[in-house]
Amino acid sequence: MLRDKLKNYKVILASGSPRRHQFFKELDIPFEVCIKSVEEVYPSHLRAGEISDYLAKLKTKPFEGTLNSNEILITSDTVVWHMGKSLAKAASKNEAIEMLKTLSGDWHDVITSVCFTTELYSKTLNSTTKVKFKNLTSEETLYYVDTYKPYDKAGAYGIQEWLGHIAIEEMQGSYTNVMGLPTHLVYETLRNMVS
Secondary structure, X not given: OHHHHOOOOEEEEOOOOHHHHHHHHHOOOOOEEOOOOOOOXXXXXXXXXXXXXXXXXXXXXXXXXXXXXXXXXXXXXXXXXXXXXXXXXXXXXXHHHHHHHHHOOOEEEEEEEEEEEOOOOEEEEEEEEEEEEOOOOHHHHHHHHHHHOOOOOEOOXXXXXXXXXXXXXXXXXOHHHHHOOOHHHHHHHHHHHHO
């Protein structure tokens, strides 16, 4: 299995997300966490998956020239794309409420990009999941934001939380991708890298 193939490699996950940490554990991939901060700013002309691709690559910059030959660095970024705009993490309660109001009763795209970097090369892939919300009431939106404080999540919601259970009517694509990591893509890419 993949764990055996990775025994001569060190996988470095540059993410503070507890959800991504949990996925790596569940995929049975040995890893260590190393986070180096970058200012997550992207050129304004980028659209949809171009944004998450750019940010996933940007997160590799502090590691340049530091990777050993047996190390695989994994960086990632998730964007929620709706009506031609990227909905990033909400900075306040009001911003979170406004984001959820715009998503209410409509489809949106959740795009997660993953960048795999070694001493010699870098490869970035992304996955898109289409998500349809029901019409949310003001009470539901307020309850969710007050109770779950989803300020660390793109689009101001977590699919694994209460809102995900009551609001999502339809979905096309990977569930884990909406949580922040397209696990099928990570598994296959790592398998191909070390086979």
